[in-house]
Amino acid sequence: MQTQPRSPLKVFQSLFQRKTVRQPISGFNYEQLIAYREEGLVRLQIKSVSKRFDSRRGKTLALQDITFDVASGEFVCLLGPSGCGKSTLLNIIAGLETPDTGQVLLDKRAITAPGRDRVVMFQESALFPWLNVRDNVAFGLATAGMSRSEQYDRADHFLRLVHLGSFEKAYVHELSGGMKQRVALARALALDPDVLLMDEPFAALDAQTRDLLHAELQEIWAETAKTVIFITHNVREALVLGDRVIVMTARPGRIKRDFRSNLPRPRYIEDHALVDAARDVLSDLREEVLAAAEEETKREKLAA
Ligand SMILES: Nc1ncnc2c1ncn2[C@@H]1O[C@H](COP(=O)(O)OP(=O)(O)OP(=O)(O)O)[C@@H](O)[C@H]1O
Numbered sequence: 001m002q003t004q005p006r007s008p009l010k011v012f013q014s015l016f017q018r019k020t021v022r023q024p025i026s027g028f029n030y031e032q033l034i035a036y037r038e039e040g041l042v043r044l045q046i047k048s049v050s051k052r053f054d055s056r057r058g059k060t061l062a063l064q065d066i067t068f069d070v071a072s073g074e075f076v077c078l079l080g081p082s083g084c085g086k087s088t089l090l091n092i093i094a095g096l097e098t099p100d101t102g103q104v105l106l107d108k109r110a111i112t113a114p115g116r117d118r119v120v121m122f123q124e125s126a127l128f129p130w131l132n133v134r135d136n137v138a139f140g141l142a143t144a145g146m147s148r149s150e151q152y153d154r155a156d157h158f159l160r161l162v163h164l165g166s167f168e169k170a171y172v173h174e175l176s177g178g179m180k181q182r183v184a185l186a187r188a189l190a191l192d193p194d195v196l197l198m199d200e201p202f203a204a205l206d207a208q209t210r211d212l213l214h215a216e217l218q219e220i221w222a223e224t225a226k227t228v229i230f231i232t233h234n235v236r237e238a239l240v241l242g243d244r245v246i247v248m249t250a251r252p253g254r255i256k257r258d259f260r261s262n263l264p265r266p267r268y269i270e271d272h273a274l275v276d277a278a279r280d281v282l283s284d285l286r287e288e289v290l291a292a293a294e295e296e297t298k299r300e301k302l303a304a
């Protein structure tokens with residue numbers, strides 16, 4: 001609870017003033033995270049997960065035989081064409097959906113329902129407009145048996161971590177889109193989950209705000225060592241953030257490629273090595289986006 005976040009100005013400076021010598025992120029503990037992985041401290045195990053939806057339009061096989069492990073403290077990004085089952089997989093990990101076959105284990109225990117050990121963050125921040133910023137962040141803490149002042153201390157700590165320390169009295173309509181997502185992130189972190197599940201959390205933001213949040217999220221992740229699953233359509237975003245980028249196939253979603261990235265951190269969206277890696281991942285993704293588009297055209301023809 002003693003972390004002193006860097007000022008937004010410093011984050012901006014590190015983002016926009018390129019340094020000749022790369023500075024490590026303050027408090028960054030990448031070696032520890034690598035050690036966790038090498039020790040095989042597996043947090044999540046996704047085992048042969050398949051999911052089918054039956055609706056009036058027919059049956060949809062959304063996921064087919066998805067298997068992968070996620071180490072403690074690992075940052076995994078999921079990429080894939082629209083409709084390939086990314087959100088479905090995240091919802092299964094969250095315990096909001098159940099798989100038809102297979103299972104997901106968290107610390108070797110099967111996930112059967114939502115729990116405090118996992119928090120989901122969506123594209124829309126889902127904040128309560130009738131509560132101020134601090135009360136939004138403190139909201140989930142009442143059930144954790146904390147006193148009001150403990151809740152507020154904790155809320156304020158995480159608001160400072162996302163650089164919104166002076167906005168605790170503001171209401172949601174007074175915030176920009178980027179600020180709302182920061183509040184949502186502070187709220188998620190305040191609950192101290194083992195696993196943070198993020199479904200395109202920055203997709204609705206402008207490019208500059210997104211760049212800033214990438215820098216902040218890398219810092220926060222390094223300081224909190226959370227295990228993160230992050231869905232995005234943006235290949236470079238995936239490579240800025242992820243230790244791993246998992247590319248899924250067109251529906252039914254399967255794993256096409258599990259790309260491990262050792263690019264040095266902190267990373268920037270325009271780094272040469274990152275752009276090269278992005279080109280490589282993008283060619284895999286494009287094949288699947290094309291396959292999904294062809295499938296959609298076939299469906300339309302059949303329906304006509
Ligand atoms: N509750 C549901 N009932 C019926 N079909 C569903 C349901 N939820 C998802 N699907 C279908 O499952 C498939 C996967 O959906 P999902 O939302 O997981 O895709 P996604 O990869 O997250 O897509 P996007 O990138 O557009 O968010 C889609 O074909 C979708 O129509």
Ligand SMILES: [Mg+2]
Pocket residue numbers: 086087088199
């Ligand atoms: Mg989705």
